[in-house]
Amino acid sequence: MAKQKYYVVWAGHKPGIYKSWAECQEHTNHFTDAKYKSFGSSEEAEKAYRDGWRLHWGQKSADKPVRKKSAVIGQDIVEEIDWDSISVDVGCSGNPGIVEYKGVHTQTGEILFYHGPIAKGTNNIGEFIAIVHGLAYLQQKGSNQTVYSDSRTALSWLKKKSINSSLVRDASTKEIWELADRAIRWLESNTYNNKVLKWNTEVWGEIKADFGRK
Numbered sequence: 046m047a048k049q050k051y052y053v054v055w056a057g058h059k060p061g062i063y064k065s066w067a068e069c070q071e072h073t074n075h076f077t078d079a080k081y082k083s084f085g086s087s088e089e090a091e092k093a094y095r096d097g098w099r100l101h102w103g104q105k106s107a108d109k110p111v112r113k114k115s116a117v118i119g120q121d122i123v124e125e126i127d128w129d130s131i132s133v134d135v136g137c138s139g140n141p142g143i144v145e146y147k148g149v150h151t152q153t154g155e156i157l158f159y160h161g162p163i164a165k166g167t168n169n170i171g172e173f174i175a176i177v178h179g180l181a182y183l184q185q186k187g188s189n190q191t192v193y194s195d196s197r198t199a200l201s202w203l204k205k206k207s208i209n210s211s212l213v214r215d216a217s218t219k220e221i222w223e224l225a226d227r228a229i230r231w232l233e234s235n236t237y238n239n240k241v242l243k244w245n246t247e248v249w250g251e252i253k254a255d256f257g258r259k
Contacts, residue, residue, distance in 0.1 A: 143164065
């Protein structure tokens with residue numbers, strides 16, 4: 046059974062504390078500069094709501110930037126969201142299971158592309174395809190915007206231009222493997238200057254493209 050989460054909305058259509066991702070989305074979607082984050086207990090959520098977003102949320106701020114330790118011991122770095130970017134994410138009913146993915150504008154939540162449902166696949170393969178779809182979309186637009194994904198595995202596959210998955214290739218997985226193979230071919234025949242970055246969920250909350258199925 047999934048652990049209950051509490052969603053704090055500091056800036057949205059209706060600020061407050063909510064017990065479901067659907068409610069959080071309702072009060073933050075299409076709200077410019079929305080500020081929200083999930084917490085594991087009602088006590089944490091209530092304290093965070095009282096503290097205000099600057100102590101708990103990762104938006105850049107001139108007076109109180111959010112800092113975390115870098116890989117270099119003892120060195121602090123400031124992590125800031127590039128809001129004029131694309132965020133991608135996958136909704137997966139079972140893993141493997143039915144897969145869908147989308148890309149949204151990170152600041153506004155506007156859906157830029159969507160694909161699904163795909164009969165059978167995995168979350169990581171879906172994430173990989175979504176990233177490449179985002180890159181191809183931006184190439185068509187002539188845009189150098191950043192692409193965010195919250196999947197470390199998919200990002201590693203992107204760098205290698207190859208997929209390491211145990212998902213069998215058969216009739217039930219034909220669609221997702223065709224999309225994955227096409228994505229690899231795109232990477233092999235195209236170049237891009239866009240940054241592709243890991244979304245920092247621990248600091249920033251759920252990625253804007255999240256399907257809310259956790």
